[in-house]
Each structure stands twice: as structure tokens, then as C-alpha cells.
Amino acid sequence: MESDGTRDARGMEAGPVPRPAVPPQGSAVPPMPTTPPGTPPRPDGNAFLAWLRAPRPTAPPGVWRFGHRARPEEEPETIPGRQLLSGALISFLVGWLVWSLLWNGYLGGWWTLPLELLAPDAWLETESQVGTAVLWYSYYTLIGGALLLAVFRLGRWAEVWRRYGPPAWRRAAPPEQPPPTPAQDPASWPELRAAGAHEAADRLAADARAGHMRDVDHARIGRAWQGVRSGLHNLAAFTASVVKDGAAACPHPSGDRDLPARQARHDLLTGQVRVGTTADDPRNPYRYRGAGLALGPELLGTSLVAVGPAGAGKTGSLIRPLAESMCLQALAGRAAVVVVGAAGAGLGPAEAYDVVIRIGHPDSAYDLDLYGGTTDPDEAAAILAEALVGDLADPHPGSDSRRSTTVLAQLLGPFRAVHGRFPSVPELRGLLDGAPGPLAALRKALTETGHASLMRELDARERQLAHPGDVGAVLADRIALLDRPAFASFFDTSGQSRPFSLKALDHPVRVRVDLPQRGHADASRILARLVLAQFTASVTAREDRSLFACLLLDDAGGVVTPEAVRGIQRLRSANAGAVLTLRTLDDVPRPLRGPLLGATGCRMALSGLTPWDGQDFAEVWGKEWIETRDVTDRQIIAETPAGKAVHMLRRVITGKAPTARAVTVRQVERERWSASELAHAVPPGHAVLSLTTVRGEHAPPLLVDLRG
Structure with missing residues (x-):
């Protein structure tokens, strides 16, 4: 057994997920990373075992669970240390003074009246000195105990003990964890032993102790074991593969077992990546203050939009760690990721990806399938229309996307029927221009190939060409942006290049798309809309949704359209999510700003936000009841x-x-974060982030230090 089935690329038009031509050189076990996640490096696999056995308690949404210590819901009432100690000392001195006065008889005999009134006369008049001593000393003990209890309560000595005594010393020093039993030790793989796979469990445990296993190996084999438990794979084949290859069993199609270099902190056991620290600020809930802030598939499944000016940290503090995390998840067979950004944006080295599409660069090994790998002309027309005129649908009613889809379908259907493929960019431009030569040639080919029934599509197209408001002219102008010398070798449909289709997202593939920027800003926006449209169409049509599919779109200005918002809303049910970054909400049409923020479950406002952008966030975050004095x-x-x-x-x-x-x-109702606070009260390097999980759990807007 070489994989768990979700890792093997099927024969698709886009081509299979690339595998190495030869096995890696050198030892069968690659070296351990120099800095294992969350633990200092130690010899003999101790670092990995310490990471694996670390506590990960249940925590609120967004809390970094690795080594987390839960805090109470509400902040306990705290007394200043000086006041606490002075009060304790004064109560002790007062108690000592009262006891001295009582013991030495300076207060008279009134304090003995309770004993004289309650005790029987026989006890008080006894001639036995021992009995009298026992009686009176018992009474003294009772009075002293009552006085001591009063001093203890009034002086808050219990709080002094908790704050400065041995309990505080024990909290300062991490408790020693007893060694786990074999049935509880995750390094012993108890779930495999319970199923009878003792040989596989022994081999994996030996590799873990010897330092041959890492977090990606553990997650990848755990994913394969889930396939065995669900009945997709055979237990005997899984056991044989693990016994043979150990920690290298069930490999990713690329053969990689880790990324070249990690920049962020990851915990593949929970699927989280740490992006910052929740600030110790009164506006944050007490249980979140000082805790690590992490993101994972359970949050990204509701999609995320981040807004902040250039230099606020959108790429370095958010997109890059998330891209690294999703690539690690893909190596573990849990996710498929598509990262889209400008060339040179620093989205990770090319070695961290299986497919790198460098549009406009002559050395690009892969091409982008303009039609998303589909063979249905109507589906291809809908995707291409969204990319070409999706941003013009609202401002220009004549460029309605439904009419654009109809125009494209009138040309793509007949062309594919004749040539068995869709037209290239120059061919599609010629057809959309309405030049008599291309249309006459297509009409003649339909007649010669016996597809005369499709003539009515061309007849309708030619009739519409005569109308002054024909949308074909807009489509021709837009497709002309891709018909440039820099893109001459791209979007080929003749089979001469290696086009990649997002239909391959039912495999754990890692894809990076570099958009051209210099001199091709409009073309870059068209391509970004094309990738977003293909992504939403592909992941919602997947049969196997066990893999989490994630799209990371750096700088989504000019990309958000009505259809894109509707597509983002559908991602949650398809085990997929999108992360969009914007410099300002002004890059989104005014009618779509509210729907975009409503369609995404996670929203981030970075420092430097404008007040009018802050107003949109303040409205979507709403108000809360607070107590004012x-x-x-x-x-x-x-x-x-x-x-x-x-x-x-x-x-x-x-x-x-x-x-x-x-x-x-x-009790008054106030905005959680006002527009003015978002614009002026968020420190540099910070952001305000609200979270929602796919299960519906919410976290209020949190002030987060993205540098922590």
C-alpha cells in the first residue's frame, strides 16, 4: 500500500499530481527538522515525543491549544498586593492585641460569662484541678479559634496564601507529568493495537523513539488509518506498508515529508497554525487574554476576509503562515490548497508546491486551463463569463453575466463540436469580434461534420451582432487583455502545453499561481476572478469531500462579484474555504460589502484601517450590553x-x-468596536479578528498582536 487513495492522482485533463521521477537520494529517512514545532530540539526523538504527548485541552474558538492553560470566564476580583498584605498584617496585629487583653484579664470577666451561664454548676464547682484545667483550656481554645477565624476572614489570609504561598510556587513551575501508560501513550499507537495491527504499531513506536518520525508523518499515517477505519482501504495492506516503510509509509504523491523551511508554528495534531497572541486588553474577554491565536480548517471552513492597508501584515502575518499550514496539511493527505498572488509576493518557495503556474513567465512549467477542465460548454461559458465581465455586472446592466454566458455558450458549443476542444484565446477573440472569416469558417465546419443542428446558435449570434447593445463587444475587449505577446504560450487548448485544472482538488495537491502585475493589472484581475470561479465550481462538485480545500487569494481587489459572494457562501457545506485580503473595502462595490462580510465567518480588520471601512466592520460586529459606572x-x-x-x-x-x-x-448597549476605535485605537502590528467555526461557535472581535 503506497497511499491511502486520496493521494493518487487520477487521469484527468489537467494531468496527475506530479510525482518525483526517482526516489530521493541518500537515506530513506530524511533528517529531522532543526526546530520541531513547540519544543526545543533534543536527541533520540525526545522532541517529537514531547510534542506528541503535550496537553491540548479543549479551548474556545481560535485559541492555540498546544500547552494551553484554561482561564475562567470572568476576571476574578483582584486586590492590589500592597492593600492585601497591609490588611492581613493589620488584622493579625488586632487579633493578637485582643487575645493579649483577654489572656491577661485586662477586659475583666465579662468574656467568661457564656461559660458560667452554659456550663453545669457541677463542672464549675468541682474540686479536681485537672477537670477545671481541661474545662477552662477548652474554653480558651474555643475563644482563640473563633478569634483566629475572624482574623483569617477579615485579613483575607486565604488570598495571601493562594497568591504568595506554595500554590503560587506550584503554578510558576510546570507540574511533572507522570509517564503515560501504553494504552494512553499516543506514541504507542493504541488505536492500531486495539484493531490487531500490533506489528505496525511496534514499527511506528520504534521509529518515533529513534527520531525517524516527525509531525507530518504522524498526521499522514493517521489520515491513512482513518481510511482503513472507514472501509476505504484494506487493513492487511496498510499493515504491510507500515511494517515495510515505517514512518515513511503512505507517502504523498510528491514524495515530500516536510517543507523546505518553516516560518510559523504549527500543530498538525490539531491542524492549527499560530498567527499571533491575543492582547491583554480590557476589550478582550478574560479567557482569551494572553492566549495564542491560531487558525485551522474548522475556522477557515467559514472563509475569512482581511482588510488593511499595504504594509499592515496581510501577506507576511496571515497569507504566508496559512499557505505553509495548508501545504503541511496537504503533505499529510488532509487538504488541497491553491495560493494566488503577485509574482514575488513571498508566498513560499517553489519547492513547497507541487504545481507552480507563473502566468506570463516563459519558464513556467505549467499552464492554466482557461475553461477549468470541464467538457460542458455551458459550464465553461459560465466560468469564463464570470472572469471576464463579473465585475461589470452591476455598474453596467448591458454587461449582465447571464447574457455574457449565453453569448459564450453560442460560440463554445459549436466550436467544441467541430474541433473536439475549446477555442484558444486568439480564436475566441476572433469569434467574439464578429469578423466574417472566423464565423464563416465555423459555419462551414459544422456543415461538413454533420452538426448542422448547431447552426441556430451561430444564427442567433449573428443576429445579436447587429444590435448596438451587444455584449459580445465587451467580451471581445476583455479577452483581448489576455491576447498579448506575454501570454502567447499560455491558455493553450491544443494539447501542446501542460494545463492545470482545479478539477484536481480532490487530491492533496499544493498549487501556487503567480499573477502578472507589471503592465497587466487588468489581466491579473481577470485571472484572479477566473481562479476564484473555477475553485468554487470545482470544490462544490467534488464527490469526495473528505479533503479540506482552501483558496488563499492575496489582494482580492476587483475580484469580488455577486457570483463570487454566492460561491463563497456555498464553500462551507463543501468542506472548503477561501481567504481574501483587501487593501480597502473600496475595492468592493458598495452593494457587495455587506454581503461579503456576511458570507464570511471570520473577519479581520488590521491597523491603519480607514474610518469608513471601520464603519462596515462595526455594523457587522453589532453591539453588546455593557455595565457602565x-x-x-x-x-x-x-x-x-x-x-x-x-x-x-x-x-x-x-x-x-x-x-x-x-x-x-x-446597563447600556454599545458597539463592540466603533469605527473610530478601529481606525485609531488598533496599534501597529495588531488586528481585530472575529471568528466562527463550521459548527457555529463564535468568538467576539479580539484584539490580536500579529507579531507575537
């Missing part, structure tokens, strides 16, 4: 001569008139 100082007016003298003395000593303070507590 209004303090009023009222001057006290003395009416008697003695009172006036006292007030005059206080004014001389303090320099202020005597006042009485009145405190009013009210």
Missing part, C-alpha cells in the same frame, strides 16, 4: 458652626472642598 462628586454644605470648622480644616489640609461621591451603575 457614572461617578458624581457633590460638595457637602455644613450647616453648623462645628461642621463648618471641620470643613475649613479639611480644605486647608487637602486643598479641596469636602465632597460626597455618588456611583450610578447602568
